[in-house]
Amino acid sequence: MTATPLAPPQGALPTGSAPADDSLDTRGDEAFVRRAGRGVVGAMYGALRAIKLYPLENQAVQNALAELEATAATFLAREPDLELRGGGEYLFVNGVRLRLELDNYASFTRILALFAAHRVGALFVGASVVRRDWLVLLSTMQELPTADAEDPVGDLQERLQVAGVTAIELAPMPRSAADGPETHKAAAKRTYAHGVAAARDVITSVRMGRAAGIRRLKRAVQSIVDQLLSDESSLVGLTTLRDFDEYTFSHCVNVCIFSISLGKRLGLTKLQLYDLGMGALLHDIGKSRLPSEVINKTTALTPAEWALIAAHPWLGMLAMFNLRGQQDLPYRSMLIAYEHHMKRDLSGYPRVLRPRSLMLYSRIVAVVDSFDAATSRRSYQTTPWTPAEVLREMRDNPQRGLDPVIVKAFINVLGIFPVGTVVILDTFELGIVHAPNPNADELARPLVRIISDESANLIYPGEIVDLSAVGPAGAPLRTIVQTVDPELYGIRVSDYFV
């Protein structure tokens, strides 16, 4: 049994941390907490952005703080206090879980990221809170603790006390949730390996003509969903593995990871992410029914061979009729397999006779599949495209037939410099993009792991720096100059994510 880490500190505000069932009399109250809680979270995010972009005396900052003060006051007029608790991928307000949706993902993601960075488990706000308290809290939270900070939440609380803020108190994360980046990396590695193993298991079974079990695959997808909801960058980083020998399996897992990541950004529910992930993981299962010499051919395909390749979508759909461990058929996965090479105008393959509209999930997987395939080294593609080239092509070439809204969202998820991109900085350091910047306005300035000094000496594992960090003069400390093909220099990007 763990300690009781989420209890408010001694002398804290009267507890509002009881869950919805206890503290709320009716469903109407719960609806109020949910609605007003979303308002507070949105206003916190607005204030965070304003504080980051403008000087404190700027009217935009004052307006944002006034908005936050007003929304909090509305909440506190009906509730004795306000508890904002981070729980992995969720935010709870006074015990009521707020759902991540398309129109609030940015605020949720940002606030959860700040909570995680400071190891904050919960934030308690009393009725006496004033605008200045919010200003102190949010400005302080913007400054991320150093990697070696032992008690970030304690430090943050101390700074609030020094500034005279008494209406806001903090509680640390539960021990399990406060696991450091190494734990996240280990979990991500385990999840990725399970995904590859499950994909290998199913694909090999289909290839051998055996009835493949789907139970392990389900668990793999569930793990990927959980991992992406709690710590996206560790798992996305592993998509850089691109193991040539395991391409078929790792491609399936990569497409699954990217699709879920994109789906998460689009506000899909956990179960919808699961549906999407299952389909993404199985999207190429039809290839397991093709001769391996065709799949692995390094020279141009003959028309007959091409016809075989073009059969893999419907072969995949048929293969799913024979999977074991499912009460009902995986219809959405079947459609993803069938439709992922169709273009928006229904050209592409397979050809259709009956009118149909491409399922959204198929359109997502089509985009992600194109990206991962083009940026990977495969039997017939010895020189992969750079991520930026692929994203540009997908966005600008209508002949690709991809959904432009999905492409736009995908670029936003990956950033202009996707995770794993090797970049040269204007400091003449070499870096690997570690994660998109958590601030959605800073997509061109990701978090980068420095892997060499300015003299080109390899550093391992290297420090992670935020390219949006500015020096005393207000200018960015580092800026990306260009990308580098890691193959040319023998850099194994995945080493830095394992």
Added chain:
Amino acid sequence: MTVAAAHLTHVDSDPAGAVAPVAEMLRAFGRALRAHALYRHDNPAYLRSVEQAVAAFDAVWEVTEEVVLSVRENELHLGDAVVHADAERTSDGLAWMLYKDGVRELVLQAGLHRDELLSLIDTLHQVRRASPDDDDLVTMLWERDLPHVRHRCVDAEPPHSDAMQPPDAGSRSFGSIAEMAATGTASQIVRMEEFESTLYFLDQAEIEYLRSTLAAEYQTDVRSSVIDALLDTFEHQRSPRVRDEIAAAVDTLLVQALVAAAFGAAAHLLTEAAASANRAPEIGETHRDRLLGLTSRLSEPNVLTQLVQAIDDASDTFDLGQAETLLQTLDVAALQTLLRLVPTVERERVRQAIDRAIVRIAGSHTQALVRLIAHEDAAVSLGAIRHAALLRTPAAVGGLTQRLTTGDLQHQQQAAEALAAIGSPGSLQALERVVDAEDRALRLSAYRAFAQHRYRAVLPRIEGLIRGREARERDLTEKMALFEAYGTLCGDGGIPYLDGVLNARGFLGRRPDAEVRACAAVALGRIRSPAAHAVLARASEDRDVVVRTAVTRALRGATA
């Protein structure tokens, strides 16, 4: 689940004092789990067990905010203490139930109250009943997404991770970064302005587009889309082996759609399968028959019985319109079964839907309907007679006449009604046979049919009846029907007789009884001629209120 309290061990360090309340919580949880399986959920015993479990959980949240249970084969541990032990490893044991599906740690957090507790109990109950093809506990827990329940599980086989080793930590150098930059190709230089339009997330219209698309897709039955995909492939791929596989998949889909009460998808499948059967290039007879035979299979008695029962059992939970669409695809082989099932259906709207399906099938297969009139199963033959009436099928007259004369009384009565509804010369001629039948309902049907269809050929027999004594002794309804028929058929030729009944006085001024005179008034009203009107007018001041009322009504009808 068996809790062996004696096995509980206590540890020296239990600063939060949680071991005892957690053990009690698990005992209460076990009782609630058993009650969940044993009782209806409004049973007081069940409700009491749930309330006790809720109270036990709340007691735990008084002393701690998180309970981390280690799962062993037969035991649950809280730290070093055993807080739950099953006497033996059975599928009912809580520990084994968790352990066998790979759960090695179960974390329960403060905030887990009644609703979530019930959901957890239900999840474990589902696991106990799960078949090998059902989801396991891990997947069920994951899908339930209980906010205050977490678990850690293991997979049976550790995956390979050869490709995931950290790099050689030995020192390396890349040469000059400046040189690397200089050798970069144009494609490696990313210009920010190229991505400006994508720097910001989706605009409101794009968000709305995605949201509405997703919502629409989750409201749509995607089976139809899979069916289209399969049948498109069937038509494109000419390999018999591929077509075999697709035909089998279509079979599976049909069953799955029926199991899931996705009747719209099943109807779509039957329609599109028939389309593919009729237009797929180079289709062999076997494949054509297999696709076209899907409808016949659904029309088979045992299959159709299941379908109708499923529709009747659960018609509140799905769109009956979709079920009706499916019923409308059935072929003539379904007719007999549908007729047999109609009386067994509980819900009126389902019965109506089946009736409409029967009407469609029988309307285009009248001979099949006619044959079923003679069926030995009374439900079938009566249903066939009823639908022959609904459809007014002249071809059924022969069969109905047979039933009119040789069947049991129920068949005779329904046959008479059907013949009356058909109203053809042949059916009316058949009804002449029951003009003086012993059964009143048969006679009534006949009289009314003669009147309705103005069947003059029967006039002499009707006239004979009303002039006789026997008819006058029948009840008012039958007398009225008989006189109405007479009035409808006799024309002015019948006026003198009717005038006599209504207005004339007999010996010592005596008159027929009032009911007969009222019937005569009704008959005169049916003649609708000036002469009949005049006769009625003379009786308008009759002292008998029954007669006067009938006359008044007849006059209104006569002038209408």
